[in-house]
Structure formats: structure tokens, C-alpha cells
Amino acid sequence: MGFTEAQEVLVNSSWEAFKQNLPHNSILFYTFVLEKAPAAKDLFSFLKNSDGVPKNNPALQAHAEKVFGLVRDAAVQLRAKGTVTLGDASLGGVHVQKGVVDPHFVVVKEALLQTIKEVAGGSWSAELSAAWEAAYDGLAAEIKKAMS
Incomplete structure (x- = not known):
């Protein structure tokens, strides 16, 4: 069946909602990542030497915006x-250089979905989740291909 127009609309609208509070949502995303995989802290230069997730960190915000933006572009x-x-x-080479492995993609996907769920609030639905999942899976597959 492929990715539908309705799915693209869902991803686009929640992407816009994500960007409206980028500082907060970026912290939320990386908090979820570190809750699921504390050792992932060493994969991010802006997290390495900090206790927890730093606030008002332009590099953290830029990276979160890039991750969510790439998923939106994939949609x-x-x-x-x-x-x-x-x-x-x-992107493949950067992920190889940082030591990213398959389980990291699962952690990021779960954290991304958890963040979008928070951002969407009452608009959260199985359809919204499925749209982000499909877009993320498509992006992750291409990054993994570029890593090999």
C-alpha cells in the first residue's frame, strides 16, 4: 500500500508541533534516549561530559532537530x-565512526516515538505512531545501508 498522504500529513503536523518547543522537546528526546540506554551518552559530544541532559545546549537542539527533520523528510x-x-x-560514515550499532537504532526509535507522543498529547493515535515508525524505519534502513 505504501506511505499515504494521511500519514505524511500526520508526520508533518507533529513535526511542526515538535519544532514549536524545540528546547524542551530536545531535552525530552535525549532524556528518553538515556533512560533506555545510559551508555549512549558517550555517542554524543554534547552529552559526554555532562550530568544528565544539558539545558540550553545549541548542539543538542540542532542534533534533535536534525534527527526529527530527517524522519520527517523520509516521510x-x-x-x-x-x-x-x-x-x-x-551519515553512514558518521554513524560507523561513532560506534552506532543496530540496538542504538531501536533506542532512538523508541525515544522518538515517546517524544512525539508527548508532543502530540491528545492527538496521539495508533495512526500517528505508525506513520512515524514507517518513516523512521525507512530512514534507519538507508543509514544502515550506508554504514556497510
Whole structure:
């Protein structure tokens, strides 16, 4: 069946809601990541030497915005052409260099969904979750391909 227009609308609207409170939502996202995988702290330069998740950290916010933005872009691509293409060919190499492995993708996916659930509030639904999951899975698959 492919990625539907309704799914793209769901991802786009919740992406816009995410960006409206980027500082808070970025902290929320990385808090969820570290709750699930405390050792992942060493994978992020902006988390390495801090206790917990630093507030008002431009690098943290920029990275969160990039992660969620890439998933949103993956949704747009899935709707338009049924596949995801990485706009940044270096993403695979960066993930290899940082030591990212398959379980990390699961942690990020869970944290991303948990963050969107918080952002969406009363708008959270199985359809919204499925749309973000499909977009994330498409992006993660392409990053993993670029890592090998």
C-alpha cells in the first residue's frame, strides 16, 4: 500500500508541533534516549561530559532537530516515491565512526516515538505512531545501508 498522504500529513503536523518547543522537546528526546540506554551518552559530544541532559545546549537542539527533520523528510520521500534516499551521504560514515550499532537504532526509535507522543498529547493515535515508525524505519534502513 505504501506511505499515504494521511500519514505524511500526520508526520508533518507533529513535526511542526515538535519544532514549536524545540528546547524542551530536545531535552525530552535525549532524556528518553538515556533512560533506555545510559551508555549512549558517550555517542554524543554534547552529552559526554555532562550530568544528565544539558539545558540550553545549541548542539543538542540542532542534533534533535536534525534527527526529527530527517524522519520527517523520509516521510515526504516515502509518500512521493516510495523509498528513502539519504541527502547526506556522510551519515553512514558518521554513524560507523561513532560506534552506532543496530540496538542504538531501536533506542532512538523508541525515544522518538515517546517524544512525539508527548508532543502530540491528545492527538496521539495508533495512526500517528505508525506513520512515524514507517518513516523512521525507512530512514534507519538507508543509514544502515550506508554504514556497510
